[in-house]
Amino acid sequence: MLLKTLTEAFGVPGQEQEIANVIRELVSPYCDSVETDALGNLIAIKNGNEKGPKVMLTAHMDEVGLMVMFIEKSGTLRFKPIGGIDPRVLVSKSVYIGKNRVPGVIGAKPIHLQKWEEADKPFDIDGLFIDIGAKDKEEAEKLVKLGDGIIFATKYEDIGNNRAKAKAFDDRIGCAVLIRLLTMEKRWDFTIQGVFTAQEEIGGRGAQVASYRLEPDMAIGFEGTTASDVPGSKEHLYSTSLGKGPALTHADASIVADPRIVKRLMEVAEAKGIPYQWRELTTGGTDAGRIHLVREGIPAAVVSVPTRYIHSPVSIIDKTDYENAVNLMAAFLDSIEERGLPF
Amino acid sequence: MATLGLAEFLSSIISESGVSGHEGKVAALVEKHMSGLFDEARTDALGNLIVLKRGTGRTPHPRVMLAAHMDEIGLMVTKIEDQGCLRVTQVGGIDRRILPGLEVIVHGRRDLPGVIGAKPPHVQEPGEREKSMKWEDLYVDVGLTADEARELIRIGDIATFAQTPIKLQGKFMAGKTMDDRAGVAVLFECLRVLRDMRHQADVYCVATVQEEVGLRGAITSTYGIVPDVGIAIDVGFGDQSSVPEYQSISMDNGPGIAFSPAVHQGIFERLTSIASELEIPYQVDPSPYPGGTDAYAIQMARGGIPTGLVSIPLRYMHTAVETVCLADIERAGRLLAEFIVRLDKKFVEGLKCF
DSSP, X not given: OHHHHHHHSOOBTTBOHHHHHHHHHHHGGGOSEEEEOTTOOEEEEEOOOTTSOEEEEEEEOOOOEEEEEEEOTXXXXXXXXXXXXXXXXXXXXXXXXTTTTEEEEEOOOOGGGSOGGGGGSOOOGGGOXXXXXXXXXXXXXXXXXXXXXXXXXXXXXXXXTTEEEEXXXXXXXXXXXXXXXXXXXXXXXXXXXXXXXXXXTTTSHHHHHHHHHHOOSEEEEEEEEEOOOSTTSOGGGOSSOTTSOOEEOSBOSSOBOOHHHHHHHHHHHHHHTOOOEEOOOOOOOOHHHHHTTSTTOOOEEEEEEEEETTTSSOEEEEHHHHHHHHHHHHHHHHHHHHHOOOO | OOOOOHHHHHHHHHHSOOBTTOOHHHXXXXXXXXXXXXXXXXXXXXXXXXXEEOOOSSSSOOEEEEEEEOOBOEEEEEXXXXXXXXXXXXXXXXXXXXXXXXXXXXXXXXXXXEEEEESOGGXXXXXXXXXXXXXXXXXXXXXXXXXXXXXXXXXXXXXXXXXXXXXXXXXXXXXXXXXXXXXHHHHHHHHHHHTTSOOXXXXXXXXXXXXXXXXXXXXXXXXXXOOSEEEEEEEEEBOOTTSOGGGOBOTTSOOEEEESTTSOHHHHHXXXXXXXXXXXOXXXXXXXXXXXXXXXXXXXXXXXXXXXXXXXXXXXXXXXXEEEEHHHHHHXXXXXXXXXXXXXHHHHHHTTOO
């Protein structure tokens, strides 16, 4: 249950130790070295031929969440988002606070006591709070510290037809793709630098320092990207759709993907009959946006698993897209062994 | 025999679904968990579960009815969209602002997990974030294509919140449907206390149906039972920021005892004096309105029934994370048991004389 383990783990930006430890356990037996750096990135290396190229593959470990800002006299907790969260998804959800996972709930004013027009405006995030059932501030302080990260208390579960719902598929699904590649029995004749990055959700911060340190010849980032093939969205605004294969990016707000890498990805997908789609939105950004500007520049691209409802308490993927992302990437790595880098 | 503790009983019954008009499964579960605590059980034409624990001594016994509603608010499928997503409407009063990102279970041909989605951020107009999602922007995503969804789901199918019970600190517990399964738990607690006590009154504990859509189960069950005294057990607004102090009762401070036009003053006096005598914490909960709970329907049945109302303080009413303190349920159960053992012919006859 790789996806369950990964998506239920704790890891808001800057507090990625738990998810890093989970991943370390999984990849260590297959890698030549696994270490962390000063920002908390987890770097797993599979060495190849010393003269061969270095290919960096990344996925970010962190997830959007909340942070404890203040404990009220009553024992309720005030919070702020860490990473981009629409405050409208928070009310009536359950959460876990800190690494000890203290359970809490985000309540709201009862509908019975509201004026009719109140429902037209979202709850103001400054008016929201978390209730852990503590009697008062003193009891709460024994359980919770200022700065503690807060995650959604969402469980992984299969849903519909070969789909799955969980929190944090952005980007634990990318982590899953990278883990699957690193734990393959096959060893390629070039070096793979698997980086599970920290702090992507607050600006690709882990990816930047890791790429400086590792100096790869090229990089591909794996993401869980928006799929909006849903009511209220017109077909030309879907960006990606579930079930149509991994999504390739031409460009988003942070990067013009290296066209040579993109072309190679298309070629291997078509040669192997692996379905793929284009990410049609050009907004948003990923780790690759930071990576390609490091040192004198690193050719980089993005491969994504379409994900509905990213940055909310629960997201949905199609597991065939995930399998096809793994297949596509394995074929891409084979192509480097056979034909060298795409440039 | 009833072997569950209070927390287990409540966890179990809030985990079952029972939207107004669809209470059959929760009724069966409540009856099962209460077995050993009553003499007879039946359900009436609307689905109310009525369990009777007989009194002792000369007949006719005074008849007391305790009512707590077992129905819950929920959603109903109105349309299956081409993307396989479901449009829904509310059953009972739901603040649509709690819905985006909420998990539900759609009770189709089988139970299907679903997620409430909304118009994606990049297709929203500038400024839309300042407004709450409208019902027509929201839908349930069950991860199926339209064809698959139409095989398994029909218009009119019900969906419930998927929230599992959450144990908070101390005796606090959160989950869906505490309104009013916490009241049903008071019935359970009262019967557990009465197991070891002698009482003259025949005790009818009723888990009522369809309260959220108009107190309908209480109307028919009271007519059938013809009680001398009726007491509704519901939830009251617990203290929380965003609710003024004067509109709330505080958590873990004992049940609210209502004083309102729906409440017989003699029953209010008796409940409060027993609580004071036994040092059971309670809070006076005044209301100028008679409506909103089963007490209204009980009081208006037949030629009028002397009625009381006991409320469990509850935070975040009509969300998926309604929060109660188990100590308040225990106190309410004990208070009602003590009320029942003191009930005799003389008291109930006196209630007719104003």
